[in-house]
Amino acid sequence: MKKIIPLVIIIISLFSGCSNAQNKPTADNLKDKQMKKVIVIGASGSLAKYAIDTLQNVPDVHLTLLARNKGRIATDTTGCTVVEADVMDYPKLKNAIKGQDIVYVNLAGDLEAMAKNIVKAMQETRVKRVIAISSIGIYKTPLKPVLVPYRKLADVIESSGLDYTILRPDWFTNANEVDYAITQKGQPETGQAISRKSIAAFVATIVQNPELHKNENLGISKPN
Template sequence: MKKVLILGASGSIATLVTRNLLDDTRVQLTLLVRHPDRLATDIRNDSRVTVVVADVVKDAAQLTAAMQGQDLVYANLYGANLKQQAQAVVTAMTAAQLDRIIWISANGIYNEIPGKYGQWNAQMLGSTLTAYAAGAKVIETSRLQYTIVRPAWFSDKPVVSYELTQKGQAFKGTEVSRESVAAYLTSLILDDSQAIHQSVGISEPNTDGAKPSFY
């Protein structure tokens, strides 16, 4: 049985990943959330799901306890205090002797987006982009075996189509479907030997432009 701890598990991408993982009977999930009522009923009631109600920053003991016996952490966190959240996660993983983490960030944290879209993205995200960058830096400078994933803007297209870029390369595209990001994350979790110590951009091919098509 592969044991996976998902932080921020009630988010839209995390929900899709959870459903994908539950399709594999070899996976057991622990979902850490602040608001369990936001989890779908079928997910909460699944026999292979354990729900932990905690705040990543405020509930250090519960976070560390939730990490005991896990194989990896998938963190889908958000907020102005992402740096503090990342520090709390690194501390808890160190205490639990857990190494592997998949950390969701955002496109633009390295000023890696060229042209008008880069300017638009920075303007739209503002201080949120700064928070994502600070959180990612904590993860990158830790001892953890990390993969950072930097998605473009999310669309609701019912398709799985994506391309990847690495840190140091110019980011491609402006948007990506939630289904695509979930599919890539699922593949990383099921085969967690991929992309270790990499920061990966993900977008839909042929979506270059000044901004996403839905803006």
């Protein structure tokens, strides 16, 4: 007589920084797990790569990545919700922002128009928390033409009524280090070029502690 051995199958679902895009958790499930829903707008940027990689290692964070060309996102997107859309495509932008807890903005181009679209979408969907990357030097006189879009982005975000953190980083490096100092708006911008990894680490700190640096406009650089 053949001996029958019962087969027990144990399925373990592992969730890291993102949840599977094809099996995206429902809003109720995300709420039950107290997961933070974070959208990265401008996900194909060089700084965004580091932010995505870092946020994927933050517990209970679900990432949505928005890029004009998803093929240019330079990191592993497995498990992330990926949205291919232009920031100026308002219906798609609004749909992507709806239901998020935190909006992380990492863009280049017509930043004033983009910022206005993002602010409008956040206001209409009642999403309050935004972290936006601007640039060092935007409050110097005379203002360099290349920095005008970054100043306009900061102005739009500051006057939006949202819970914002604006970051004004120094020039980026690819150094494998986390070493940064911050300065408040109005203080002299000190320090030197900062690693993308450092900025990403600071962004992750705010994501984990959304009340931290709320309604602050910060310079960030590597200390001298």
